[in-house]
Amino acid sequence: MEKEFFDSVIIGRGLAGLSSAIESKENKNTALFFLEKEKEPKANSFNAQGGIAAAINSNDSVEKHFNDTIKAGAGLCNQKIVKILVEKGKEKILELIDLGFEFDKENGVSFGLEAGHSEKRILHSKGDNIGRELTSFYLKLAKEKNIHFFPEKKLNELIIQKDSGKAVVFDDLLVEFNSLIFASGGYSSLYSKNTNKGKTKGEVNSIALKAGIELMDLEFEQFHPTTIKETNFLLSETLRGEGAFLVNDLNEKFMEKISGKDLATRDVVSVKVTEEIEKKRKVFLDCTKIKNFEERFPSIYLKLKEMKLNPELIEIEPAAHYSIGGIKIDLNSRTNLKNVFAAGECSCSGVHGANRLASNSLLEAVVFGSIAGKNAMQTKKNEKIKTEKINELIKTKNSFNSNFDFPLLQKLMWNYCGIKRNENELQKGLTKIKKMEKNNYTFLAEKIIESALNRKETRGTHFRTDFSEIKEKAEHTVIRK
């Protein structure tokens, strides 16, 4: 196996990885590894549609953004981290505008509205293409730095030698490092219905846990209420922010009776849509009130045209969308392991609590990616790995056997650990998954279900039909090796 050394190693070329990478210093040797091909903009970050939230509108304030984030988080947000998100987030957006990034304008910057926001604060770019525009902009900034990009490299293992070296292992390459940043995205792909189009499947969380890194709040998976039925194609919440509403085939606007109506938070809307579907109703997103659909939502419009669907009335269903849980980090994006950091969707700082506020995740990737990158630059040298022991230490060459039935795992997760959960179904799912091949995907799935079983309450995205109450004391679920 080939061997290399870099001062700083980053796993992931989404917004969080790139935001870390641009903090790299001239005198540091930084390498960034990712699954996609060099010219393939497929990380989830490139697909974000709605926008990025920041309190820069003159009617708005970081306090209001803070309060909305805390409210959506259902008692589980880490307030210090939320403060960093909204304050640093605003600074970062202003910095981006100074650097020449163009948000859509209409007499100044134009702001959208999404669920759970008390103000119009969602900045968008080229209509519904914020992800593509913002991530490409960061990619350009990163390319100006002295960074080594390694496409099509799948992380398989993290080796930690006690009191000495650390290394990451890919199929044909072992890389020693002084600092490591995980920016490897979420695990929504573990569900058969999910909005994540890229190659990210969450195995890095298993790799981290097996190496002794703590994970947190895995049971909180955010489901998005509106995807085009049977396609997993997301219909951004901004559509509802601009006048679209949900209606069933009996022409009932079932969200009308609920607090927040069509712009109630995603946890609430996903459960309501699921209940309609359970009653054998069809659910539609009625977009007749949206002005300039084609111009404002060009990608969605194109998709509907391709599928020959009527953009005014679209049949929808919910799908897994964003992993709130992940690698536990502190205010400085540090994990519990020295010189190892995490940022973006793979991480869990408590910033989203039990339910992420819409459009806060691109902001999270930008803010905490940058914090991780800055801190990684400060780390001192590790000891060298003891090479004679390396072969012993490389345990998993490839965590994915080509015969492994991944769609079955996805189906089990959707059926037994989906939007509405209970002890009986969760146990059934766990038993079935335990009978499958042991790999990093089934390992993570088991940890998610175990976390869901242990949280005996309904809070945010974790909806238990057998424990409908919320506990007075909000507690995180921390998982250790």
Ligand SMILES: Cc1cc2nc3c(=O)[nH]c(=O)nc-3n(C[C@H](O)[C@H](O)[C@H](O)COP(=O)(O)OP(=O)(O)OC[C@H]3O[C@@H](n4cnc5c(N)ncnc54)[C@H](O)[C@@H]3O)c2cc1C
């Ligand atoms: C369709 C869609 C629309 C969205 N819209 C919005 C929105 O409007 N606003 C908002 O705030 N959020 C939105 N989100 C969520 C947001 O896009 C993500 O949370 C965010 O982009 C995650 O960024 P990231 O850098 O953490 O991870 P990602 O962008 O997912 O990148 C992960 C990277 O890790 C790499 N990786 C993973 N595993 C491995 C491995 N084993 N070895 C090597 N590399 C690995 C991948 O190759 C990839 O490069 C949306 C998500 C989706 C799916």
